[in-house]
Amino acid sequence: MPDNDTPTEPGIGPGPTQTPTAGKYRPFAEARAFVRSLGLKSQREWSDYCKSGRRPVDIPTTPHTVYAEWVDLKDWLGSGKGSTKSFEEVQEYARSLGIRTFEEWKAHVKGGLPPGIPRNPQDTFRIKGFTTWRAFLDRKYLPFAEARALVRTWGLRTKREWKARTEQPDFPRTKIPSSPWDTYRADGWVSLDDWLGNENRWSRPQIRGFLDSLLPVVHDLSPAELLVILKRKGLFEGDFRKNSNRSILEDLIKLLNANDPAGVVQNLVDRLDQTVPPTDLSPTDTPTGDGEPPPLGEDTLNGGWVGEPEQPRDPDTVDGVADIVNDDQSVLDFLIENRVAGYWQRVLTGDPTFSVEDFRRHEGGTRSNLTRDRFLEEYDAAMSLLIPPTYAYQKVGRLAPPLPMQRLIAYRVLKQKCVGNWSGVGAGKTVSAILSALVVEAQLTVVLAFNSTLEMWEGEIKKVCPTAQVAVKSRGPFEFPGAGPAFVVMNYESFQQEWAKTEFVPHVTTAGRRLDMVIIDEIQTVRQRSGAEESARRGGVNHLLNEARARNENLRVLGMSATPVINDLHEARVTLEMITGRSFAHIPTRYSVANAITFHQQMIRHGLRLRPRYPVTVEEAVVTVDGRPVLDDLRALGRIRLGGIHALERVLLRAKLDAVRDRLRPGTLVYTQFIEGFVDELIGAAIGKGLSVGVFTGDDKSGLDRFRNRLKPDVPAADRCDVLIGSAPVGTGVDGLQEVGDRLIFASLPWTAAEYDQVIGRLKRHGARFERIEVFVPQVVLTDGNSNWSWDAYRFQCIRFKRTLADAVIDGTVPEGRLPTRDEMFRQSLATLQEWMDRVARD
Numbered sequence: 012m013p014d015n016d017t018p019t020e021p022g023i024g025p026g027p028t029q030t031p032t033a034g035k036y037r038p039f040a041e042a043r044a045f046v047r048s049l050g051l052k053s054q055r056e057w058s059d060y061c062k063s064g065r066r067p068v069d070i071p072t073t074p075h076t077v078y079a080e081w082v083d084l085k086d087w088l089g090s091g092k093g094s095t096k097s098f099e100e101v102q103e104y105a106r107s108l109g110i111r112t113f114e115e116w117k118a119h120v121k122g123g124l125p126p127g128i129p130r131n132p133q134d135t136f137r138i139k140g141f142t143t144w145r146a147f148l149d150r151k152y153l154p155f156a157e158a159r160a161l162v163r164t165w166g167l168r169t170k171r172e173w174k175a176r177t178e179q180p181d182f183p184r185t186k187i188p189s190s191p192w193d194t195y196r197a198d199g200w201v202s203l204d205d206w207l208g209n210e211n212r213w214s215r216p217q218i219r220g221f222l223d224s225l226l227p228v229v230h231d232l233s234p235a236e237l238l239v240i241l242k243r244k245g246l247f248e249g250d251f252r253k254n255s256n257r258s259i260l261e262d263l264i265k266l267l268n269a270n271d272p273a274g275v276v277q278n279l280v281d282r283l284d285q286t287v288p289p290t291d292l293s294p295t296d297t298p299t300g301d302g303e304p305p306p307l308g309e310d311t312l313n314g315g316w317v318g319e320p321e322q323p324r325d326p327d328t329v330d331g332v333a334d335i336v337n338d339d340q341s342v343l344d345f346l347i348e349n350r351v352a353g354y355w356q357r358v359l360t361g362d363p364t365f366s367v368e369d370f371r372r373h374e375g376g377t378r379s380n381l382t383r384d385r386f387l388e389e390y391d392a393a394m395s396l397l398i399p400p401t402y403a404y405q406k407v408g409r410l411a412p413p414l415p416m417q418r419l420i421a422y423r424v425l426k427q428k429c430v431g432n433w434s435g436v437g438a439g440k441t442v443s444a445i446l447s448a449l450v451v452e453a454q455l456t457v458v459l460a461f462n463s464t465l466e467m468w469e470g471e472i473k474k475v476c477p478t479a480q481v482a483v484k485s486r487g488p489f490e491f492p493g494a495g496p497a498f499v500v501m502n503y504e505s506f507q508q509e510w511a512k513t514e515f516v517p518h519v520t521t522a523g524r525r526l527d528m529v530i531i532d533e534i535q536t537v538r539q540r541s542g543a544e545e546s547a548r549r550g551g552v553n554h555l556l557n558e559a560r561a562r563n564e565n566l567r568v569l570g571m572s573a574t575p576v577i578n579d580l581h582e583a584r585v586t587l588e589m590i591t592g593r594s595f596a597h598i599p600t601r602y603s604v605a606n607a608i609t610f611h612q613q614m615i616r617h618g619l620r621l622r623p624r625y626p627v628t629v630e631e632a633v634v635t636v637d638g639r640p641v642l643d644d645l646r647a648l649g650r651i652r653l654g655g656i657h658a659l660e661r662v663l664l665r666a667k668l669d670a671v672r673d674r675l676r677p678g679t680l681v682y683t684q685f686i687e688g689f690v691d692e693l694i695g696a697a698i699g700k701g702l703s704v705g706v707f708t709g710d711d712k713s714g715l716d717r718f719r720n721r722l723k724p725d726v727p728a729a730d731r732c733d734v735l736i737g738s739a740p741v742g743t744g745v746d747g748l749q750e751v752g753d754r755l756i757f758a759s760l761p762w763t764a765a766e767y768d769q770v771i772g773r774l775k776r777h778g779a780r781f782e783r784i785e786v787f788v789p790q791v792v793l794t795d796g797n798s799n800w801s802w803d804a805y806r807f808q809c810i811r812f813k814r815t816l817a818d819a820v821i822d823g824t825v826p827e828g829r830l831p832t833r834d835e836m837f838r839q840s841l842a843t844l845q846e847w848m849d850r851v852a853r854d
Contacts, residue, residue: 036077042069042071046070046087053088053090081135082135083095096128098141101127101128101132101136102132104125105147112148132147142198143196145193145196153187161183161187167207170337170338177189192206201245202245204244209244213251213254213256218283229272229273233349233823234823234825235608235824236346236349237266238605238825242605243336243341259279259282259283324349324354326378328346329346329350329381330375332346345612347385351389352620354386355386356621359416359621359623360622367390370386389422392426396418396450399449399452401479401496402446404475414439414442414443416621417442417446419619420446421446421450423619424569425451428566429568429590430569430570430590431534431572431587431590431617432571432618433619434621435573435622436776437776438621438623444530444569445471448567449476452527455489455498455524455528456497456499456528456530457519458472458530459502459503459506460500460532460533462502463712463715465484467746468483476496478495479496480498481498481499482497483500484501486515487517488522489523490523503537504548506547511555515555516555519555520558526562526563527567528569529559530571531568531569532571533743534570534590535582553589556592568589568590570590573765574765576816576820579600579816580610583607583614584596587614587617598613604825604826608819608823611823614820622822626782627776627781627783628783628784629784630783630785633790634674634787636667636789636790637666637792638666638791638792639793640665641662641663641791642848644662644665648662648841657688659837660759666791668696670789671756672696672697675702676754677734678721678754679756680718680735680741680756681735681755682738682757682758683737683759684762686710690706693758694706697734697736703731705734705735709738709739712740714732715735717735718734721733721751741770741773742770746776748773750778751780753783757770764810765817765821765822792804795851798847802844805840
């Protein structure tokens, strides 16, 4: 039973675990003593007290998520001191009943419980031992490691053999579960092959059998799908040092980056049959993590759409993979979900080679037909979705029916309740969110967004539903007369203030209308790890969601972002948890490709990523800049390691300024990843060329409207500007630049391909005035004729070939080699620079 379906105490949970900063909350004993002094007796009284505004800020509203010493609510209030038994005693009682499921426990507690036994052990012992209901209730089985060690002595190889063994009379049912993938899901379970011990027993016949079964389907598997299969077989990141077939097993990983994966498999088969020496198995154009940057120069690329087109995927492949992975349902589910997502991508982008009606007639195996039926069921429901009469969105003076993507999102919100929309910029995410609120007939919808986009949200809501009532940036109380839909639009920055919890959340959750939907725009801004302001923001947003869910079990949540992950996998976890209200703590967040793809599977399951195509040509030019004028500064930086990446980028900017200045003209957007020491230099370059300039950064957003007014002759010159210099905020939630800008210069690059695409998407999007967008990427290069060094080229290589952790999570790309962290990239670049300078000095 999923943890999010378990009963909770309204005044206590559920909620994500809070990790208070030092001094934020009183020590447990002091906090409990204070609460006991209040004389509260019940859960309702505690909940009312928390909402009264009298609670000190250093007393948490959800103490069970803060204190490891937590016992239960009675102990906290002093109404039943010391009455709750220990986790082990409560678990022993539950196991003595012989019940096996959460539903049976729920039925049992209705009849009453002995003293000291909590009704909700999943809350009481959230920190102190409770993981899943199955693990809590199963009383007979050995710990995972011991059970697996025993099973491996049986010499089983396949799921069929395992099932037959579980049906034998001598199967040790009191020690070993027949469905270990359920029992040990949160306690170490990897795969059936790992359970049986096959991952370290790869003989040549076994390898040959695996390759033979893979050969018919490998051409139709995406890199992410291949990785999941290899991982389930114990062949990804496996330790084969003691296996005589080590070289062949390790070369299987090259499938993930091969242009011709079938050729790689056939080569391995030939090596097994003929004992031939290994050859180059990966004829790929993708450079490795340690390879040289792309060729340097005026490298002009022409592409109307950034990204690869969706490849046709055969639904019959799922049946072919079933035997390979011993019917591992998690692998098969991902293949089905990934294929359904691929079919949607082709429909939503208008792929002329894909016909829904032809696909409707497809007949295949059991899982093939399941894949077909799952897609068609959703397609038919979304395309026939009843559009509310309040929908009135117009373009060019005419009613504009919802786009297929907007229909699909609205249908998923209606059916699944909690959905993520990871679609690219300009795909229509805003309208999809407003439409969703109308489709689910939300009485009240809260929209969380950037302060700079509040007016845009208010305008779009009125365009989609002219009869809607909209309150913008108001603490409340909220009163919405009449029966039409109502929206409250609030900026993220407000959640950094205490009144967001003490005033806004109580007002919006107890308004005359039921809060039915929360829309979280640019959800990546609610960080998992960051400074105090963003921590407060995250806590405030979570508080709103927890309070809303406690009052409305049918609350809809829609999270939106083209870049839901930027820095690390903690962001992926917090994004999924915020949208679904569930815990994803069982997925590791260690910096690795395998973990990134695991989160990619969840992103596919809980959301939609549409990569739109636009009728706009992007001409991308790499501009080589001679780095010799700043060589001494680079040499000093490499020697003393001061300032890190920011200092390195500042040195490189000085070398780039002339190249930037030469390409500045009216209608230019200049992007910089950094602000201090960058914006002023870029402003000077624009002024020096006689151009008026505006700024749009986290602290200064004054230039946005001036740039959007650029082509309005009736606007005073003081309210217009030729050039806009923007940092990271310009890449999210900003519209209207496509009407005034047709040139983009990256003074310093963002970190991921998704961020890079998002910045370009400010100009390349629906409603663009220009048919052609010029993108310039200056790169500082040091060369001695035989070798070169370029930090910019290395960074751009990672972007162009999607070699970052975020790209793996968002698009399921599998980069060759290990993913470098930013610090590793920096250290490696400086080391390479030092080697280059030493070599030049010797020569």
